[in-house]
Amino acid sequence: SEGKIPRPLNSWLIFLKDFTAKIKTESNVKLCIKDISSMASKSWSNQPPQVKQFFEILGVSAKQVHTLIFPGYKFRPERK
Template structure:
């Protein structure tokens, strides 16, 4: 039989509330540990664009705070850009490669 609504009244005092001392579990980092002396790769045009995109808060944290989604959005914008719009980022990336090559002349990505 189906209980009547009179038998099941809502009592807000029976709802458990989280204790203020409860902490959220910490997330494990997915970043790999780099050996001492590891040389990072020079940033490419898209990485420079994406970094600037995040730094200028093109998407407010109140709208999106997950960097995976921010990267997806930045990627769609990047792909939709005309070659002349990408040109400044490609010039910066070339400068980055040149500085990297001067600083680490024997560097090879492996």
């Protein structure tokens, strides 16, 4: 719906977005998002702490930028 503010990306979503972009450029095989997400989850589990910390920092930065763009934003999930 128009006017709906998206949630800020967290460290996992930023990692998944990066992982997906790499897989799509490096792989000739067309994979569905379910398979890519599963692969990313395994990759995330095997990442060294420095890599996870890097994405945590990106997540904090994304949240700060989101706060600047959408001051007063509060996540309010809607029931279906």
